[in-house]
Amino acid sequence: MPKVLISDKMDPKAAEIFRERGVEVDEITGKTPEELAAIIGNYDGLAIRSSTKVTKAILDAATNLKVVGRAGIGVDNVDIPAASSKGVVVMNTPFGNSITTAEHAVALMFALARQLPEADASTQAGKWEKNRFMGVELTGKTLGLIGAGNIGSIVADRAQGLRMKVIAFDPFLSPERAVEMGVEKVEIEQLLARADFITLHTPLTDQTRNILSRENLLKTKKGVRIINCARGGLIDEAALKELLDSGHVAGAALDVFVTEPAKEHALFGTPNFVATPHLGASTSEAQVNVAIQVAEQMADFLVSGGVTNALNMPSLSAEEAPRVKPYMELAEKLGSLVGQLQHGTIPRVSIHSEGAAAELNQKPIVSAVLSGFLRVHSDTVNMVNAPFLAKERGIEVREVRTEKEGDYHTLVRVSVKTDAGERSVAGTLFGNKAPRLVELFGIKVEADLIGHMLYVVNEDAPGFIGRLGTTLGEAGVNIGTFHLGRRDAGGEAVLLLSVDEAVTPDLIATVRALPGVKTAMALRF
Ligand SMILES: NC(=O)c1ccc[n+]([C@@H]2O[C@H](COP(=O)([O-])OP(=O)(O)OC[C@H]3O[C@@H](n4cnc5c(N)ncnc54)[C@H](O)[C@@H]3O)[C@@H](O)[C@H]2O)c1
Numbered sequence: 143m144p145k146v147l148i149s150d151k152m153d154p155k156a157a158e159i160f161r162e163r164g165v166e167v168d169e170i171t172g173k174t175p176e177e178l179a180a181i182i183g184n185y186d187g188l189a190i191r192s193s194t195k196v197t198k199a200i201l202d203a204a205t206n207l208k209v210v211g212r213a214g215i216g217v218d219n220v221d222i223p224a225a226s227s228k229g230v231v232v233m234n235t236p237f238g239n240s241i242t243t244a245e246h247a248v249a250l251m252f253a254l255a256r257q258l259p260e261a262d263a264s265t266q267a268g269k270w271e272k273n274r275f276m277g278v279e280l281t282g283k284t285l286g287l288i289g290a291g292n293i294g295s296i297v298a299d300r301a302q303g304l305r306m307k308v309i310a311f312d313p314f315l316s317p318e319r320a321v322e323m324g325v326e327k328v329e330i331e332q333l334l335a336r337a338d339f340i341t342l343h344t345p346l347t348d349q350t351r352n353i354l355s356r357e358n359l360l361k362t363k364k365g366v367r368i369i370n371c372a373r374g375g376l377i378d379e380a381a382l383k384e385l386l387d388s389g390h391v392a393g394a395a396l397d398v399f400v401t402e403p404a405k406e407h408a409l410f411g412t413p414n415f416v417a418t419p420h421l422g423a424s425t426s427e428a429q430v431n432v433a434i435q436v437a438e439q440m441a442d443f444l445v446s447g448g449v450t451n452a453l454n455m456p457s458l459s460a461e462e463a464p465r466v467k468p469y470m471e472l473a474e475k476l477g478s479l480v481g482q483l484q485h486g487t488i489p490r491v492s493i494h495s496e497g498a499a500a501e502l503n504q505k506p507i508v509s510a511v512l513s514g515f516l517r518v519h520s521d522t523v524n525m526v527n528a529p530f531l532a533k534e535r536g537i538e539v540r541e542v543r544t545e546k547e548g549d550y551h552t553l554v555r556v557s558v559k560t561d562a563g564e565r566s567v568a569g570t571l572f573g574n575k576a577p578r579l580v581e582l583f584g585i586k587v588e589a590d591l592i593g594h595m596l597y598v599v600n601e602d603a604p605g606f607i608g609r610l611g612t613t614l615g616e617a618g619v620n621i622g623t624f625h626l627g628r629r630d631a632g633g634e635a636v637l638l639l640s641v642d643e644a645v646t647p648d649l650i651a652t653v654r655a656l657p658g659v660k661t662a663m664a665l666r667f
Pocket residue numbers: 215216217236239240243288289290291292293294311312313314315343344345346347349350371372373397398420421422423424
């Protein structure tokens with residue numbers, strides 16, 4: 143039974159779902175990184191929010207880990223490249239807390255417009271400072287969105303309901319989507335110059351880090367109010383403090399900080415500054431949503447191989463998984479076959495799906511081919527890291543589909559570009575289940591790619607099969623299955639034999655010395 147650790151506070155629904163789906167679960171929160179590293183080796187899955195930092199050190203200690211599930215959106219607390227290179231799938235729940243976080247941004251916008259926290263503190267202190275708290279209306283004001291994805295677009299919708307004019311800077315926002323959202327797409331310079339309120343909704347990346355730098359903050363309209371419910375690090379906090387003190391920025395509300403938890407901060411106590419402790423996603427509704435979603439996704443993956451919302455692997459729904467999985471097995475075997483037979487630089491791998499195979503989600507099939515292909519040279523390659531490794535090695539990956547059936551109702555062909563030209567192998571599924579090789583480098587040959595195998599290319603001549611059988615017999619090697627194909631009579635022939643034990647280098651040398659043998663190799667599936 144797979145075992146999952148929940149290491150951050152999560153709605154009890156998550157543990158309930160794991161157990162219902164046949165996954166054992168421990169909830170151990172508040173561990174130091176060292177304590178987490180000491181226990182993580184016991185788990186197949188790790189369910190987290192933003193507190194647990196899944197560093198390379200944790201991943202190195204996680205010898206059984208297969209999946210990290212983030213109950214929430216941001217995965218900047220997970221070292222995704224390290225997880226990918228260790229073959230650990232990283233998933234998040236990209237929509238479960240979007241409305242809640244958008245509402246928090248709107249709440250902070252109101253808090254700034256009417257100085258609600260300070261007015262509350264003053265009133266409850268018995269001061270009744272009616273003249274101190276002169277606010278501004280939101281109606282008719284311009285809201286500048288930096289980032290117009292899931293949360294940004296909900297904020298835009300709510301702001302339009304408040305009769306605000308919404309402008310958005312997001313390099314990936316298409317003009318059509320901007321029209322659909324009813325926002326004006328602008329460049330950052332225009333946004334800075336025009337917005338009365340600026341709200342940030344981007345992930346923290348190399349491009350967005352410090353997007354509200356000192357320089358950019360100085361370009362904002364005097365009296366601007368700024369809200370950040372996305373990630374600490376998007377704003378230069380020191381410059382923000384200076385501009386709040388000088389009055390250039392009329393108000394700022396931060397839910398997120400460069401260093402969290404932010405228990406002390408230069409901004410604390412600054413007039414017109416509002417802070418919340420990373421509460422964007424903290425509503426009961428959002429927490430139930432993300433807990434259910436993360437547990438369902440992780441259980442699907444650990445129990446049936448379904449992949450949803452993975453950041454480092456193609457998606458495969460639990461419904462699709464039973465149909466696609468035999469293809470993944472076939473694809474992995476074909477990839478492995480070409481990987482074992484073809485050495486040297488391979489600049490390109492093409493995967494061609496024909497007939498029924500072409501109707502399926504190709505991404506898992508492509509990943510499986512690459513995984514089989516690259517695993518020949520490394521034990522740590524799997525479906526997760528194979529596409530990254532292929533890219534790292536400069537291998538171009540092509541994907542082709544032909545829905546029309548050829549000789550087989552379903553076929554997957556893997557071709558590699560080599561110095562000698564394009565070489566390909568192809569396979570089908572018997573009974574939609576059993577992978578079977580049907581073509582090897584242009585020669586029709588049917589074989590199950592299984593266990594230890596011997597691959598021989600020879601000149602098609604009488605007596606050869608007998609000689610080979612005798613050679614194997616004398617070496618005490620029992621032949622399981624025997625598959626034969628040839629280009630044309632008397633031309634090049636291919637033999638694929640499954641044998642009961644590993645073929646030794648000595649035996650390969652003996653086979654190579656037989657008359658007519660062009661190539662002999664041991665294969666392993
Ligand atoms: N405070 C919280 O508790 C809380 C809760 C949920 C999400 N978040 C954070 O909010 C952020 C946004 O979440 P989302 O679900 O809307 O993500 P999303 O991926 O749907 O949207 C992000 C948007 O940012 C845009 N973007 C990327 N690079 C950009 C750049 N250089 N300049 C401008 N725009 C850029 C993208 O095109 C995208 O439209 C994430 O960082 C997430 O972690 C915080």
